[in-house]
Amino acid sequence: MKAFPDGFRHLPAYLDIEQQRALVEDIRAVVLAAPLYIPEMPRTGKPMSVRMTNCGTLGWVTDRERGYRYQTTHPVTGTPWPPIPQQLMTIWREVADADVEPEACLVNFYDDTARMGLHQDKDEQDLSAPVVSVSLGDTCLFRIGGTARNDPTQSFRLNSGDVVVLGGRSRLAFHGVDRIFPGTSPLLKNGGRINLTMRRVNRTA
Ligand code: MD3
Ligand code: FE
Numbered sequence: 001m002k003a004f005p006d007g008f009r010h011l012p013a014y015l016d017i018e019q020q021r022a023l024v025e026d027i028r029a030v031v032l033a034a035p036l037y038i039p040e041m042p043r044t045g046k047p048m049s050v051r052m053t054n055c056g057t058l059g060w061v062t063d064r065e066r067g068y069r070y071q072t073t074h075p076v077t078g079t080p081w082p083p084i085p086q087q088l089m090t091i092w093r094e095v096a097d098a099d100v101e102p103e104a105c106l107v108n109f110y111d112d113t114a115r116m117g118l119h120q121d122k123d124e125q126d127l128s129a130p131v132v133s134v135s136l137g138d139t140c141l142f143r144i145g146g147t148a149r150n151d152p153t154q155s156f157r158l159n160s161g162d163v164v165v166l167g168g169r170s171r172l173a174f175h176g177v178d179r180i181f182p183g184t185s186p187l188l189k190n191g192g193r194i195n196l197t198m199r200r201v202n203r204t205a
Helices: 017-033 086-095 168-172
Strands: 008-011 051-056 059-061 069-071 104-110 116-119 131-137 140-144 154-158 163-166 175-180 193-199
Touching: 017 051, 017 086, 017 104, 017 131, 017 193, 051 059, 059 104, 086 131, 086 163, 086 193
Parallel strands: none
Antiparallel strands: 008 163, 051 104, 059 069, 104 193, 116 175, 131 163, 131 193, 140 154, 140 175
């Protein structure tokens, strides 16, 4: 049994079912204000299989021409992102062990066939704050390795209500989502999986 990278914490069933339902309602409101869109890979323009939107003062976006970046407005509607729901801010305060607030919350929606390839999250200027992830809906098979792409990886399931904190040395670990297990949660009427990741982007002055 290999240890996880230092700073990695998996909090299974952190949210009870009522908290999960309330959070889904919050995210429905976010998606009404800021619709899910299909992101494109830099340079190739290849569409990602995960649909995305954001809440917070900044959102993570990507397209063929301008690549990965944070911006204050939705790439399709041009309007500012809606605020991060209070329940999410509370989770951050409880688990992040950071004296800063998150600026961005990326909302990822996975249907039964969506995947996310192994990658690092390094588009943030402030890499000292953790990333806090909340999973809702169907279970996924998540994979995490080390800070080099070829480091050995470990796989495990993330279930609805789980929270993961990626701080310390795990902040720059390679990670991805290999598959979704359809029909494993009754939370979302039409199935699928939502992942919410709160991030600090800018260093404080
Ligand atoms: C490990 N999302 O949005 S969440 C992403 O389930 C992303 O949607 C996945 O990777 C998802 O960038 C994984 C867990 C997670 C999030 C951020 C990390 C793991 C991480 C940052 C560094 C290391
Ligand atoms: Fe990531």
